[in-house]
Amino acid sequence: MKVSNTKIAILLMGIFFLNACKKQETANTSGFAADSAIVSSENVSDSISYAAKQNIDGKKFIKSADLNMEVKDVYKTTIEIEKYLKNNGGFVTLSSLNSEIISDETYNTSDENAMLIRKYQTENSMEVRIPTEKLGDFLQYINDEKLFLKARNIYAEDITANIQLAKLESNRMQKNGQEIAKLKTTEKKVNLANENESEKNYQQVQNFITQDNLKYSSVKIYIKEPKIRIAEIAITNTKNIDNKYKFNFFYDVKNAFVEGFYLIQKIIVGLFSIWPLLIIGVIIVLFYRKRNTKKNDKFQYEIKK
CATH class of the missing domain: 1.20.5 (Single alpha-helices involved in coiled-coils or other helix-helix interfaces)
Incomplete structure (x- = not known):
């Protein structure tokens, strides 16, 4: 135990x-x-x-971002983003604000007035450029303005090798220019010089574009309101106006009399335009009458006989 x-x-x-x-x-x-x-x-x-x-020694990145989010007020958020860009050396390349109308309902409030109740939803697609060193702060600012973030993509394209290749190409074209200059002036030399100069100009443009993309980052922003908004718009009571002028008895009677007179004129003119047919018709009628008369006389003669 x-x-x-x-x-x-x-x-x-x-x-x-x-x-x-x-x-x-x-x-x-x-x-x-x-x-x-x-x-x-x-x-x-x-x-x-x-x-x-992110900054890495010896590396060059072209940075960009895509944002898809919901905000309380699309128009207000758009204005705030534009102000931020203006104050921080950025700029807008596209701003496409649209309001999708969900429904329209009209309610008459008096004989003259009515109220249009419109349900709609607003969205905006933006493309902006911001100095690359301020990209992080800009994205954080937009993140603080959101109600709901659907998607956010940040891209950092490594173009270090491209920059090195551009330098090598510039050196090559410079050497080609020096070699071409040594040649005797001929048509071939002129063509070679033109081609080399064209490549040089193209490379300079590409270098400018690359430097611009390094200096400024591109950001695509799509913002939308999560709920339907309602607008109350005062309008004219068109239904009452239509009823007011839809029918005028004396005016319509006068027009009907005049139109009837014109109709008689058109009929008379039409008859005159087909006078040959009328004459032919009269001849046919007379012929059949005369024929019938002869038949009747012959029939009566046979009866008497």
Whole structure:
């Protein structure tokens, strides 16, 4: 019996110890979840900052971004973005703001007035340029303005090799120019010089475009309102106006009399235009009458006979 009590006591102590361990583990897990939430929140900002601001020695990046998000007021957000760009050396290359009309309902409020209830949803597609060193701050500013972020893509195209190739091509064309200059003046020399100069101009334009893309980052922004908006527009009661002028008895009677007179004139003129047919018709009628008359006379003669 003593042994049994001892075993029970040991078993109870074991269960108590396991429960205590589980509680401690649960507490530690909850603390880790809270820390993870904080880290996750920080990572959002850090990911914007690093992806948009990353600088590596010996590397050149052309940076761009795409954003798709919902905002409370599209028009107001558009104005705020434009102000931010203006104050930070950026500019807008495209801003296409549209309001999609969901429905229109007209309610007459008096004989002269009515109210148009329009349900609509506004969206805007923007393409902007921002100095590359301020791209991260700009993306963070837009992120703070959003209600819901659907998608965000940040691109960093490594063009280090392209820049080196452009330098080598410039050196090659310069050497070609020097070699061409040594040739005797002939038609072939002129053609070679023109081709080399054309390649040189093309390369200069490409270098300018590359430097511009390095200096300014392109950002495409699509913003939309999550809910339908309603506009109340005062208009004229067109239905009452239509009814007012739809029918005028005396005016319509006068027009009907005049139109009837013109109709008679048209009929008379039409008859005169077909006078040959009328004459032919009269001749046919007279011929059949005369023929019928002869038949009747012959029939009566035979009866008398």
